[in-house]
Amino acid sequence: MAEVKGSKKRKNSSTASTNERTVENKQMFEEINKFAANLDMVEKDLNYAIAHSLSGLNTDDKIKLDTYLAYVNSTLFWMNLKLNGTDLSNHYILHDLRRAKEMLAREKEINDSLTAPRLDIAASKRFIASGMHTRFIEMDGIMVTKEQYQRSLAESASKN
Known part of the structure; x- marks a missing residue:
């Protein structure tokens, strides 16, 4: 069985x-x-x-x-x-x-x-050309343009 x-x-x-x-x-x-x-x-x-x-x-x-x-x-x-x-x-x-x-x-x-x-080569040339005509002057460790430097001198002279 x-x-x-x-x-x-x-x-x-x-x-x-x-x-x-x-x-x-x-x-x-x-x-x-x-x-x-x-x-x-x-x-x-x-x-x-x-x-x-x-x-x-x-x-x-x-x-x-x-x-x-x-x-x-x-x-x-x-x-x-x-x-x-x-x-x-x-x-x-x-x-x-x-x-x-x-x-x-x-x-x-x-x-x-x-x-x-x-x-963009043309734009790069324009930036470089415009930058070459800008003159920088060092003012207190900061590079500024000649116009900014003259403005700063004028402001300081008027304050005195």
């Missing part, structure tokens, strides 16, 4: 583990379906970008778009290889990804340098 009870316990535990695996499989299939839907969206966006890349873009924007497309395609190929269990330690896709990342970093560096604040 003890053996019968033990076998029921084993059946119940194996049924529970089967149910757990079924739930895990359903969750995995849901994630795979979400992933597939996202890949379809990416494919649609890529097709849209490629279709519109030739019209209305200047050369810089075309280069930027081509760089992003190369990076996206390499990333998607890397994901495919990774999902299929391919050893990527010496795969050529790593070189392509690294090169695309370097191109994106270089493009960002160029854009950052173009948007950086610039010195």
Whole structure:
């Protein structure tokens, strides 16, 4: 009788583990379906970008778009290889990804340098030119203009 009870316990535990695996499989299939839907969206966006890349873009924007497309395609190929269990330690896709990342970093560096604040050379020249004609005199450890010094002398003379 003890053996019968033990076998029921084993059946119940194996049924529970089967149910757990079924739930895990359903969750995995849901994630795979979400992933597939996202890949379809990416494919649609890529097709849209490629279709519109030739019209209305200047050369810089075309280069930027081509760089992003190369990076996206390499990333998607890397994901495919990774999902299929391919050893990527010496795969050529790593070189392509690294090169695309370097191109994106270089493009960002160029854009950052173009948007950086610039010195207004003409205004600087005007400030320097006007400052060169101003004479300063030291008055009690403070640098003042000649006019301020004369005014201060006049005020002190009128007080006395």
